Amino acid sequence: MQIFSVIIWIIILKFIQMSIWPLLKSPLGRFSYGISYPASLIVFALLSWYCGLFHLPVHFALVFFVVLLFYYFYKGEYTKKEIFENIRWDIVFFLFFLFMLEVRYLNPSISYAEKFMDHAFLASIINNPTVPPVDPWYSGGNLDIYYYLGHWIFGSLGVISGIKSTIVFNLILPTVFANTAVSLYAIGRLLLNRYEWLLLFPLFIVNPAFIYHLILGKSIQTVIWDSTRTIDAAITEYPVFSMLWGDPHAHVISFLNQALFLFLLIFCYMKWNESDEKTKWILAVLLSISLGSMPLLNTWDVLIYAPVLLLTGILIFFRNKNRNEDKHKITPDKSFLKSDLYLYLTKALPLKIFIIVPVLSVIIYLPYYLMLNTSGVEGIGIVHAPTSPFAFILVYGFFLAVLYLECLNDLKKRPWILAFLIPFGFFGYIGAGLCVVPALALVLRKNRTAQDILGSLGLLIIIFTEIIYLKDNMGDDYFRMNTVFKFSLIAWMMLGISCFTFIGKYLDKKFPENSKTEISQKMICQNQTWPGKIKLPENKKCAYLLGIAICIILILPVLLPDMNYGYGGKTLDGMDWIKTHHPYDYEAIEFLRSLNGTVNIVEAENNDYTYYSRVSSMTGYPTIIGMPFHEQMWRGDLGLVGERMSDVRKIYENPDDCISLMKKYGMTHIFVGKSEDEIYNVNLPYNQFKEIFRNEGATIYALY
Structure with missing residues (x-):
């Protein structure tokens, strides 16, 4: 069944990519097919987010793509010749997708680090795809205190595909990895005449600390971790670590948008002055959606990329400043508004980058800022x-x-x-x-x-x-x-x-090109001309290289360090490890996931990064308090996190307070398992509950 989930997922990704591709042909030319992969995702994010905002089914977001697909199909935009000419982009996408899919297959568990949080958000969105999403670790609260768009994108895709959230969890990083790779490859083809594949290396290289700790003879797991904690009291992650570590966290999901934004900036820097108005408008809209998504994907990104956008506009202006300088004077018989200087400034200044992109990037997600409820940087x-x-x-x-x-x-x-x-x-x-x-x-x-x-x-x-x-x-x-x-x-x-x-x-x-063979290889492997204007010569060498790349992609994940830390693998269901390690909890959680209607459940709380909060994390159902330090960071003192922690204990240990406190937080169910028995002296008013599930190690009660 898991293979069918992967196929459905790929079909949806391919569908939205193909829908938007013809729209990008004019502005992006030979890059349009590849860039339509990440571009389609950020457009889908925007449309599905507004569906959630207006409480419409997120499936409605597909209407835009369906209309585009039928329109461009009617216009004859999809030809076998063009699709074959762009097959290199599909190869890059699917090689990187399969590579990371295999990594996740070997290390799929929703277990350590931030995985509980990431799946809790994902499952909450799949359960109830509305904006703002429900906070599963803080009953009655929303995720208006966090940048959640990355989880929203994949939660919405999970709703549309009907795939179980614990499997969607392990499809996120392959999708991010593949989309990031496509954008980096596009940058390589934009900046290099050959060796464009080198631009994929930033996704794979380690930092020198990794080599240093390896030379010291440390275990590979220790090497991996220590290399990301090199600077005192700071985190020094790098992309390949983030991917192998396996947290589909905000900073990781943002890779796909960062790479897309950088491609768009570089493309504008190199091509803006020779582009027509239609191209500039489409580029401006793409930049606006990409930049506008950053505060919702990973807010820290926009603090850097917004100034970089303006700097790009300045550089574009000065790149063209020496053209026609003899016309840039105000003559006595002309007003400034009619002068050649004014005409020059309005043409040379990339006003769409300076004005349209910043303004539009704020407007498109304006409701997010109006709902935002966090102190931010102090x-x-x-x-x-x-x-x-x-x-x-x-x-x-x-x-x-x-x-x-x-x-x-x-x-x-x-x-x-x-x-x-x-x-x-x-x-x-x-x-x-x-x-x-x-x-x-x-x-x-x-x-x-x-x-x-x-x-x-x-x-x-x-x-x-x-x-x-x-x-x-x-x-x-x-x-x-x-x-x-x-x-x-x-x-x-x-x-x-x-x-x-x-x-x-x-x-x-x-190593300059000096033979017809190399030129032929350049033609087939790089495609330096615009779509529809290239004849693809046969080249066995390129086919051999592709075969080697495929073998490496399929074999390398098996050779990578074991990072499942005893949680098991060889599945795409991130909850499978609980079936082995906590079988009674697994049965109870699966029962909860099968329930219809509103479920708000009380469970044990016991600090962050532990097995506690496992029910809300695996189901996405709200609990009174999940990981307390996380909520304290997000909500501050106004969140009254300590009070909630105390109330959870009272619910389990004080029958007189139990029901009133459950009603205070809107709880409908209470979970009693080994974890609850370990830290509480469980004493419930059983006559006021209905037992709806029981096995040897877990019981679930519902309020009458």
Whole structure:
């Protein structure tokens, strides 16, 4: 049955992708087929979100795609020739999807880390796809305190597909991985004449800390974890860790939108001035939806990418500033509004990027901001204990090495740039100083390329995290944790694109094309012309390479470190491990999942990252309090988390308070299993309950 779930999932993804593809042909040309994969998802997110907002079935979101599909089919936009010419995009998508699907098949459990939270949100949305979604860990509350759009996208797809939430959970990361890969591959084809596949490497490389701990002889599980905790009291994740770790958390789901947004920015930077008005409008709308989705996907992203969008607009303007400068004067017989200068400014200034995109990105999700109920960032602070140079190199050393090698000639021409190391070193910010040098060298280049800009931006982000942090409620010990964590992942994406583009340029120069065979390979593997204008030559070498890639994709997950930590695998159902480890709970939870109508259930609470909260996490049904530290972070003191924890204990232990407290929180059922017996002296007013389920280790009662 699980294979049918995968097939249904792929059919839906392929359907929405094919529907939107013809719409993107004009603005994106040879990139349209591939980019329609992630673009269709963010459009689906917007449409389904509004269905939830107006309490309409999320299936209505498909109407837009159905109309597009029939319209473009009628117009003859789907031809075998074009589809075959774009098959490379399908190959990239499905290879990466299958790779991560196999990883999830081997490590599927909804068990440790943030998996309980991620599935709780997902299941809650599938149970009741309305906006704002119900918070399953805080009865009576909503997820208006969190960025939930990533879970919303896949929850809505789960509703439409009819797939069990515990299986949908393990289809999220394959979908994210594949969509991110397609966008990175598109960037590779945009920036490189050859070796475009190098741009997929940021998804696979580890940081130097991984190699360091491996050399020390640590176990592979320890190596993996320690490499992401290199900077004191901070998280230094990198994409391949995030994917293998298996949490479909907000920062991971956002990869697909980040990569799409970066592609769109690079495309605009390179093509804006030669694009027609229709193309610019479509690009502006795509940018608006992508940027507008960021606060709902992973709010930290927009803090970086919104300024980067405006910077891109400035760079586009200056990229074209030297054209027709002799016409840019106000003559005496002309007013300013009729002058050539005014006409030039209105044409050269990318006003759609400066005005339309920011405004539209806010408007499209305006109801989200009006419903938002969180304090957010409380201010900024100065990092008084910067990262040690050794730890800094262990995290960012690879990118620094590539960029210093790339900038050697720049530093020979401008050796004074090295002097910027001195003030940073004097104040102890050596890591920041190491970043300033190549960043400045790249910025000072006369003809800045996209990879120059991305490299310098990535370095500037790292410099920011070394000197400044955003104040949240993580406490004094972990004051830098989220700033380093969230921003360094953005920097990783930018630096990865920059560095592997430089590597590709170097290889292209070192090993130039010099034969008809290589040119043929370039034609079939890269497709440098627009769709419909290419003849695909046969090339056995390319077929062999594809076969090798498929073998690697299928074999590599088996060779990867075992990260199921004893929870078992070889299934796509993330709840299967409970059947083995907690069989009585499994039977009871499955019974609960089969119930119709409203279910709000009392269960035991006992801190975060434990097996407790397992009922709400596996069903998505609201409980009084799930993981308390999470709710405390989201809701602050106004959430009265401590009071809820105390009330749960009273419900289980004090018959006189039990019923009134259950009614206070809108509870309909109460769960009594081994976990409840372990921490409470269970004493319920049984005469006021109806027993609806019992096995040897778990009982479920319903209020009369």
